[in-house]
Amino acid sequence: MTAPARAPVAEFARFLRTETVGGFFLLAAAGVALVWANTPLRAGYEALREVTVGPSALHLNLTLQQWATDGLLAVFFFVAGLELKRELVIGELAGARRAVLPVAAAVGGMAVPVLVALLVGGDLPGMEAAWSIPAATDIAFALAVLAVAGAGLPSSARVFLLSLAVVDDLGAVLLIAVLFAGNLHVLALLAAALLCGVYWVLQRKRVTSPLVYVPIAVGTWVAVHEAGIHATVAGVALALLTRVRPDPGEQEGPALRLEHRLQPWSAALCAPLFAFVAAGVPLGLPALQTMITDRVALAVIAGLLVGKVVGIFGAASLVVWLTPAVRPRGLGWRDLAAVSMLGGVGFTVSLLITELSLASVGPRAVESAKAAVLLSSIAAAVLAAALLVRRSRIHGRSRAVAPDDDSGVETTPSES
Template sequence: MAAPSNRKFLGRLSLPERNYVAEALRTETVGGVLLLVAAIAALLFVNTPLSDVYNDVKSFSFGPSSLHLHLSVGAWAQDGLLTIFFFVAGIELKRELVAGELRDPKAAALPVIAAVCGMVVPALVYTAVSFSGGGSLGGWAVPTATDIAFALAVLAVIGSSLPAALRAFLLTLAVVDDLFAILIIAVFFTTNINLVALALSFVGLALFWVLHRKGVHGWYIYVPLAMVIWGLMHASGVHATVAGVAMGLMLRCTVREGEQHSPAEHIEHLVRPLSAGLAVPLFALFAAGVSISGGAVADVFTKPETLGVVLGLLVGKTIGVFGGSWLAARFTKAELNDELAWADVLAVASLAGIGFTVSLLIGELAFPDDPLLADEVKAAVLIGSVLAAVCAGVLLKLRNNKYKKLYEEEERDDDQDGIPDIYELDKPEYHLRMAAIYEKKAAEHRRLAEVTASQTTSESDGPA
């Protein structure tokens, strides 16, 4: 009996998974462009005479003090708007676990190991650089995250037609990154805990779960309940974005009889544009405003904390994701897709070094007592992410002709039935349809040839 063939790493996605990835990344790409615009706007505001207006708006506070919610605009963006982002991340993670790349433990091993290595190695790089330079080790988590929206914006700018398998791998990396990032925030950046508020937030989450499982519908029920849960989580001392992930994970991702889409898919379809198009860009507008004068940029490469962040994103992420992928494939005996090369994995690994949104968030949380260092770390995040984007852009451009051919093959639909031909090659009905199309085209060509021949004969028989 023949030995079973080895599993493929970065093999072709199933059609439903391919369609989901295409739809999700389409929204994230638009959001990524808005994110870039917001970040550039923030830098312009801070580094021009408009800086005073920008800082006044960012520090303006409002909200009920009795509920511990008298927050600045910047804090509302960080604690409130990013909760929407992490809510979507929770839905993505739940879907990956139930119906996506993470549902099969063997298939999940590769992207999970790559993502974990892609977080551990940057943390080690930061720690080594900062420790050797006598700097603070508090920012070890800053270079561990990947910003999928920013990464997709880079792909859009450079015009790379990345194949679906590589896009899905990047998306899975980002989803696992988001999970571990929220765990890091919850465990390492929580100090004083109000147990009563935390217990009440858990009660709210339990009520959310029960109502959802009972099939109760209506945004007018869930939105107020979500706001109460968020407020209680914020008052507990645990970062409020944890509430978003928890609620996202509670949504049902399976389809029941009579349903076209699962509740999670429906809600994600509604909320993702709000997250990518509004919440994250507004957070970036108030988080990315740092000075980038010549002296400030030079300091990024001389201070151990900031240099650790830059090298963590630029070097640590690339080595971690690529090395983790190679080791996982090596020890699980998974064969790389024949149409791709390890150079493609290296390019995606360098793209994972763009750690914008979550890295900025962790940068603010890591140095609460040193605002100057926090701003310098945010500048390091910007510089490290830009350098990683440039390196990834160069590597992707070197392979772009290959990507275009693969992408065109993936999207080809000669029979125009809405399903790419590559998914129908083994179906007899597909070949029957194509035979009919070819016969129709051949008949059309014969008819045109006969008309042309007839006209030629008429002209030759006419008067001289």
């Protein structure tokens, strides 16, 4: 009698696990925020984001925007990290030949945009730190666009983008910590490391009770936050410490079990609310006029729209040609080029770096660079979506996969 009662809930959770559904939720929330922030009702949106919630102890009296960026996004990163860990151990990225490609692509996707930005921006005021703005890829928005526009591509496309975006975002967080962090609290950092160690030991001891893990996860997040490091690092760290392989008698390992339970919450609540508080960037006429003549803003645009795709695709090509690394299974070079275009969706982390790097220059420079980030991210998303739709149709017309070549790479018939 209990099974039918649980069926609708389980079916709804399965519906939310569909990547396309989560992508629509996130993009819709971002659209609502963007429209609201550019209407006469903008003050209400700004006031809502600045509502303060939480205890004052441990500096947790945060605004709703901070809770979404540091808290909800940590859950999203935890789910993404679980999927990445599973792919590294038993999935598409198992083995160094496959894992090295997204890492190299992420490094190229950070280094080349920085070089492009420096070439365009030169030694202008603010560029001493603003060069780091186009280094970041927004994992949530990039995955959402891929889910909506690239549903017909092989699943390895998502794995590739997820992997490089996680590495990219960790690199961006490291840049923030090095360039803009205030005082690094060593004791809090040691506490976070200790809690991660306890989590790892409990995983190896096959402890399964959430009554044990939930306090450890919350404590790790608080410790990382107190240490002065972006709190989403806690989600990635715990995910990478989670056991993947099931024991004899287990139907699934802890990583897959947690992923199934948390992914609906991440898709329906965490990612959309984060998008809602992050996407409300005003695109006023003064900001747009300044952006056209501001070389710092132009450097950001060049870095995101040109540097990202060149860096990601170029690094991936070089690694495949010069090392034993192989392309993701079932993906051709044109597929990789389309996915690489998604790297230009900088958005949230880029907006955060913009505020930190240009605060000393003035509010006008900040607004101009923010407009550049937003417009570049939208342009990259639209271009990538067009390419992904075309590639999806090609894959849809021809699902037959050519036999593996001597490199172990499966190629699509259109590029074999």
